[in-house]
Amino acid sequence: MPLFFVFLLAPIAVAIALYRRNPRRFLDGPSEDAPLRLLRWAISLLSPQRAEWGQAMLGELAHLDGRWRRMRFATGCAGAALVMPPWGQAAAGLCAMVAITAASFAVYAGLTVHYRLGAGGWFGVGGWIALAVVLLICVGYLLGASALLRRPGIALPGLIGGLFATLVGLALSGFTAIDQVTYIPTGWHRGVTVLAVPAAIGVAGTLWRRDPAAGRRVARLAALSAGLLQLLYATVAVAILGGGGPPDQDGGFTVRGTVSDRLGNNIVHLAVTTLLIALIGWAAAALTGYLVRRTPTPAADPIGEV
């Protein structure tokens, strides 16, 4: 139950913090509207070689009138900027993320087809709807990760953070397929996965880059990559076990029901893992940045006697 309140209140707290920092972020003004902010954000992802083209898009947007026309132009440019090469070393990270996501989705789709999940319910298309939702989630994760990977100096610490969170989670739960479907964190395990690891990622990201904004991005990328890695591991575990292993309490008494329940648990776990690491890591990075800024530096001798 306390965890439920954390989930409920944390996004509200983040929204209030963001609003207090910059109220204009949520309001359209005549000088900086939503299309301009979107385009500014997108061109900040471009590599330095493409900076001229980013300025070209901004210059063009400044000469367009009409909210709808501006938004269409900015959305198109943002899409182009998101994928425009060169990616440099971030390309390797993106390839890894795409491979992990594609493998997870392929196994998930294979299980849906093999066990005919959802057949019979919702006019026989329930499984396909679930599959489409999972695909949307995966694409969303990849888009978010691709934007973060392009930020200078974020890819390596972010992916290491994701790997770290995954390994700690697996070390606590156990590495076997049965461990994956039966593990329920309790006691200090929960403290480690929910608080210590995400906080460590946020702190390390801030200290690595000496910048709390970078630390927050590192935490977000770590959250996305850890979520996808754990999804792959857990989905493969379900594929290995199928309907075998210990029976689920709430998964029904059929093989199809058990597999469906386990896959559903994996998706919930994906959302929970991502949200927790991103939120706690975000807070830890912000706090670290605040403390680092407040650390007094040796004052210069005002009289010059030394």
Add this chain to the structure above:
Amino acid sequence: MQRNRPPSPQTVNVLRALAADPARWRYGYDLGTQVNLKSGSLYPILVRLADRGLLETAWEPGVDSRPPRHLCRLTGAGRDFVAALAAARSERSATHPRHLLSEA
């Protein structure tokens, strides 16, 4: 190593629009409107053409509080490339008259 793939139909349209008046500097948005391309498709094409040296760019100074505006037009190499494209196309049409029929 740079690949020499044939240009896409969208790229050909952009090249043709630029070649219609090669001396004239063009704005990105106007060019996109002329060839019916969204900004998300147009700018990657312009970037690739500039990378291949087929396009030159310049800046128009900003007026009032507006930022400078980007301009582009074909280089000499770009004009040669468009001429070569047109020649290759007419040669193909001569070899395969069906193209002429379909274009008519």
